[in-house]
Amino acid sequence: MKEKAGELFRSAGGAGPGDVIKLYSSEGQLVNATPDLPPNTPSTPYTLHVVATPCNGNKLNRLGIDLMDLEHRLCEVERSVAALRADLPPVVEELRRAVDAFKLKLETTEHLSWLGFYKDGVEEWPGGRGETTHPYWKHVHYRRKAEQEVASVVSRFRQICDGVVSNETQELLRLPSFNNWAWEESEILLLLQHMYSDLGLPSKFGIETEVLRAFLCRVYHCYNQVPFHNFQHAFCVTQMMYGMICKCGLQERLGDLDVLTLLTSCICHDLDHPGFNNIYQINAKTELALRYNDISPLENHHCSVAFSVLEQPECNIFRNVSTEDYKKIREGMIRCILATDMARHNEILSDFRDAMEEFDFKNRAHVNLLSMVLIKVADISNEARPLDIAEPWLECLMQEFFNQSDLEKLEGLPVSPFMDREKVTKPSSQCSFIGFVLLPLFEALGKVLPELDELILQPVRFALDHYRRLNETTKKASEEIEASQVAEVLEEEKEEPRPVSRNSQETNKRVVHKTESSYSIVSRASSRASMIRSSTIDYGDREMDEVDQTETEVDVSERTSRFKIATDGYKSPSRRNSSERRSSVGNRSSCERTISPKSLEDRLLPHAEARTEDSESLHEKCEKEMSLFSRLRIFSERLASCDREKSVNGSASLGKGSTRCKQSGGLQGVLKRTRSKSEPTKFRSHRTFHISRPKISFGNNPQKPKSDENVNDNEMTTNREKSKVESSDDFLSAFEIKTSTSFDILEPKKTLSELSDAQPSPTLSEKCVLSSNSILQHKGCSLSLDRLPSKNGRSRRSGMTGTQAMDNTPGSSEGDLLTGIKKSEADGVTQPQQVLSQPRSFRPFEKSPLTLQDSPKNMKKKSESARTLLLKSFSFRKKSPTNVEAPLIRHKNNSSQGQGSQCKQGNTPELSTVC
Numbered sequence: 049m050k051e052k053a054g055e056l057f058r059s060a061g062g063a064g065p066g067d068v069i070k071l072y073s074s075e076g077q078l079v080n081a082t083p084d085l086p087p088n089t090p091s092t093p094y095t096l097h098v099v100a101t102p103c104n105g106n107k108l109n110r111l112g113i114d115l116m117d118l119e120h121r122l123c124e125v126e127r128s129v130a131a132l133r134a135d136l137p138p139v140v141e142e143l144r145r146a147v148d149a150f151k152l153k154l155e156t157t158e159h160l161s162w163l164g165f166y167k168d169g170v171e172e173w174p175g176g177r178g179e180t181t182h183p184y185w186k187h188v189h190y191r192r193k194a195e196q197e198v199a200s201v202v203s204r205f206r207q208i209c210d211g212v213v214s215n216e217t218q219e220l221l222r223l224p225s226f227n228n229w230a231w232e233e234s235e236i237l238l239l240l241q242h243m244y245s246d247l248g249l250p251s252k253f254g255i256e257t258e259v260l261r262a263f264l265c266r267v268y269h270c271y272n273q274v275p276f277h278n279f280q281h282a283f284c285v286t287q288m289m290y291g292m293i294c295k296c297g298l299q300e301r302l303g304d305l306d307v308l309t310l311l312t313s314c315i316c317h318d319l320d321h322p323g324f325n326n327i328y329q330i331n332a333k334t335e336l337a338l339r340y341n342d343i344s345p346l347e348n349h350h351c352s353v354a355f356s357v358l359e360q361p362e363c364n365i366f367r368n369v370s371t372e373d374y375k376k377i378r379e380g381m382i383r384c385i386l387a388t389d390m391a392r393h394n395e396i397l398s399d400f401r402d403a404m405e406e407f408d409f410k411n412r413a414h415v416n417l418l419s420m421v422l423i424k425v426a427d428i429s430n431e432a433r434p435l436d437i438a439e440p441w442l443e444c445l446m447q448e449f450f451n452q453s454d455l456e457k458l459e460g461l462p463v464s465p466f467m468d469r470e471k472v473t474k475p476s477s478q479c480s481f482i483g484f485v486l487l488p489l490f491e492a493l494g495k496v497l498p499e500l501d502e503l504i505l506q507p508v509r510f511a512l513d514h515y516r517r518l519n520e521t522t523k524k525a526s527e528e529i530e531a532s533q534v535a536e537v538l539e540e541e542k543e544e545p546r547p548v549s550r551n552s553q554e555t556n557k558r559v560v561h562k563t564e565s566s567y568s569i570v571s572r573a574s575s576r577a578s579m580i581r582s583s584t585i586d587y588g589d590r591e592m593d594e595v596d597q598t599e600t601e602v603d604v605s606e607r608t609s610r611f612k613i614a615t616d617g618y619k620s621p622s623r624r625n626s627s628e629r630r631s632s633v634g635n636r637s638s639c640e641r642t643i644s645p646k647s648l649e650d651r652l653l654p655h656a657e658a659r660t661e662d663s664e665s666l667h668e669k670c671e672k673e674m675s676l677f678s679r680l681r682i683f684s685e686r687l688a689s690c691d692r693e694k695s696v697n698g699s700a701s702l703g704k705g706s707t708r709c710k711q712s713g714g715l716q717g718v719l720k721r722t723r724s725k726s727e728p729t730k731f732r733s734h735r736t737f738h739i740s741r742p743k744i745s746f747g748n749n750p751q752k753p754k755s756d757e758n759v760n761d762n763e764m765t766t767n768r769e770k771s772k773v774e775s776s777d778d779f780l781s782a783f784e785i786k787t788s789t790s791f792d793i794l795e796p797k798k799t800l801s802e803l804s805d806a807q808p809s810p811t812l813s814e815k816c817v818l819s820s821n822s823i824l825q826h827k828g829c830s831l832s833l834d835r836l837p838s839k840n841g842r843s844r845r846s847g848m849t850g851t852q853a854m855d856n857t858p859g860s861s862e863g864d865l866l867t868g869i870k871k872s873e874a875d876g877v878t879q880p881q882q883v884l885s886q887p888r889s890f891r892p893f894e895k896s897p898l899t900l901q902d903s904p905k906n907m908k909k910k911s912e913s914a915r916t917l918l919l920k921s922f923s924f925r926k927k928s929p930t931n932v933e934a935p936l937i938r939h940k941n942n943s944s945q946g947q948g949s950q951c952k953q954g955n956t957p958e959l960s961t962v963c
């Protein structure tokens with residue numbers, strides 16, 4: 049009983065089995081906890097004390113744990129951690145700040161959003177249906193227009209929409225020489241409205257003015273802010289179509305319904321284009337590719353968005369047409385928009401050629417084919433425009449191509465050579481595009497509509513001539529540079545004979561020097577080899593390299609989608625692919641190459657079987673090996689352009705008329721400031737990013753990356769998806785980022801710190817700017833070849849036709865758009881002269897460095913050399929703070945360290961510490 053009373057108190061006090069309980073009376077006397085304890089009252093309470101027993105002799109002791117010892121050791125650790133922290137070199141603190149700044153930049157810089165680190169998310173289906181349940185892109189890498197911007201353009205359009213377009217502008221609007229760059233988006237909406245009314249379509253089809261305006265505004269809204277496939281492009285295509293309709297009297301020949309279909313198709317043909325083409329969509333397995341089973345995913349999407357817009361009664365310009373006519377229009381629009389997929393180029397051209405022999409405007413099948421060819425021609429007709437209009441478009445296209453290929457490299461997807469900044473130059477790209485794709489199509493159309501010969505065929509022929517000559521000059525210039533580099537090297541070797549290495553290959557790999565591009569590197573061996581190759585005849589290699597590099601968009605598009613669609617394995621003799629066609633195309637350009645039977649065979653086979661194992665593995669190996677360096681370069685470039693963007697006065701938003709002038713001025717300023725004839729084209733050392741040891745997981749085991757050799761294409765894609773970097777935090781932890789000296793290291797055995805201290809070197813941003821300049825100089829991209837100064841100082845292509853040579857200076861003609869409204873200069877509605885007064889310096893987008901063409905073979909050599917160098921320099925460096933080398937980071941304020949002051953010029957404090 050006594051024990052029970054004790055237990056009762058024990059449990060009431062929460063005492064453990066080893067604890068002692070003590071009970072005190074209200075007077076403070078110790079009492080026994082027995083059943084006969086006198087009852088207490090609220091004023092005379094008992095007090096229970098629980099006294100814990102020391103644990104030393106108990107369980108912990110039995111487990112061998114000495115608490116005092118543990119505490120002692122913990123204190124020691126705390127002391128040593130504190131001491132270590134205090135001893136950390138300031139450079140670590142700086143590194144921490146640099147990483148934080150980099151992280152911040154990634155998270156907040158909008159133009160890096162294409163990396164997709166923070167923009168993945170549910171997007172609304174465009175066209176206004178308001179579905180938000182499912183992201184329709186796997187990655188949202190592109191930019192929608194800001195609501196505010198749309199509202200402002202629409203409101204300005206509303207202010208001028210009752211105006212009348214001047215006669216001169218009306219005339220110009222029918223010509224390919226119409227300068228889209230001179231007009232603001234609100235004015236372009238007015239011009240589109242004018243085209244409908246000029247063709248009498250509103251009255252013929254009961255299109256209410258308000259509905260037409262709402263439709264146009266909605267269409268404007270649904271184009272994205274991407275470099276090329278934006279609202280301006282849609283306008284240009286529509287304007288070219290309008291010009292052809294007028295010139296060839298298509299209203300009479302085809303009828304109003306077809307003309308309405310054609311014009312509306314043009315306006316809608318690239319709606320909501322993300323800036324990444326079908327090849328990317330299919331290879332990246334985006335939501336769109338999944339939705340449309342890889343069959344023209346983008347074109348299907350454009351079409352679908354178009355009809356989503358037209359579904360809204362207030363935008364439905366066809367709401368008053370009969371059901372029968374609506375059916376025809378819908379069919380026609382779908383046909384036309386889907387025809388713009390370049391994967392179908394040869395199929396359509398081939399069918400049209402069959403029909404054109406005896407073309408009959410009363411034959412519905414013939415007219416349908418003609419409609420498809422007309423929209424295709426309008427879609428790729430930039431080169432039919434004067435140089436100062438076409439050139440900025442080419443810049444925009446290249447920018448979009450490079451964005452895509454950069455992303456493809458980052459994501460480990462196949463990269464199309466015609467989009468690869470390391471393989472393509474503007475002249476080479478245009479030579480093959482115009483020669484193999486554009487001209488054959490234009491010539492076929494010219495047979496049916498001969499009126500187009502003067503309007504668009506002649507200018508395109510001149511353009512091809514122009515790019516051929518430019519290409520030749522570029523080639524010659526690059527050969528001369530290579531020759532002089534080789535001569536320099538040979539001279540050096542004569543003067544200082546190198547110790548003969550047993551392994552000459554190894555020597556070649558180690559000795560690395562820069563080409564004129566800040567990012568491309570070439571081993572001496574490879575430059576010498578390429579010299580030898582250009583002087584001797586080595587057809588085998590040459591053909592392999594060049595065939596790859598001249599692959600057009602049509603080739604790659606066909607290859608990407610063909611094997612998925614042509615499941616029956618049947619290939620109609622009339623539907624030959626581009627390479628087959630090339631062998632029979634009469635009008636071949638100078639850039640056309642002989643295709644060896646072997647490479648021809650490769651091209652004829654469907655993608656999967658097309659390449660021999662050897663060439664495929666070589667190609668893949670090269671690509672994989674280059675991937676590390678590509679990533680490195682891409683990040684460097686992105687950061688550099690971020691730096692430059694800040695230095696540009698008021699960074700421009702893409703595709704916006706008013707900001708283009710600012711941008712061109714700002715960028716040009718940077719270019720001029722840093723450009724100097726005495727500037728060396730090579731730097732011994734510079735600091736850049738090293739993104740090494742990618743920790744992105746392959747397969748299910750994040751700790752154990754598979755070696756590239758063991759990963760096949762499909763695995764790569766699947767694993768890439770699995771290993772998608774979720775956030776910038778993940779990204780930062782996925783790469784070990786080091787700043788150090790790299791690449792253009794002349795003496796491979798120098799230590800990093802020696803190299804860093806060797807010479808003052810440019811900042812990353814300066815390097816980029818300088819490199820693009822030097823490239824421009826070397827490659828002759830800025831040479832005014834074959835250009836005649838015009839009256840107003842603008843350059844033009846020689847051989848300009850009468851219509852083209854018309855002065856389209858805004859001040860003289862186009863500038864006076866509205867006769868019904870007086871534009872106020874003060875409100876800055878438009879300043880076309882600013883754009884046109886500097887056509888040569890105008891750059892809608894910052895210049896991307898275009899590098900000399902590199903063959904896969906060269907690439908392989910480069911990657912080998914660079915990899916060897918990288919391994920030698922960096923791979924064994926430990927991550928521990930004590931191993932961080934002091935020269936890796938210099939503070940911008942530290943003037944004694946030369947580079948700091950140079951960094952200042954970059955105008956980006958965060959970057960200057962990072963770069």
Ligand SMILES: Nc1nc2c(ncn2[C@@H]2O[C@@H]3COP(=O)(O)O[C@H]3[C@H]2O)c(=O)[nH]1
Binds near residue numbers: 389477481
């Ligand atoms: N290289 C090159 N490609 C062009 C040019 N104009 C149009 N294209 C390509 O042709 C394609 C036609 O369809 P898209 O509009 O989807 O994308 C276009 C571009 O990729 C050009 O002047 N040069």
Ligand SMILES: [Zn+2]
Binds near residue numbers: 317
């Ligand atoms: Zn287009």
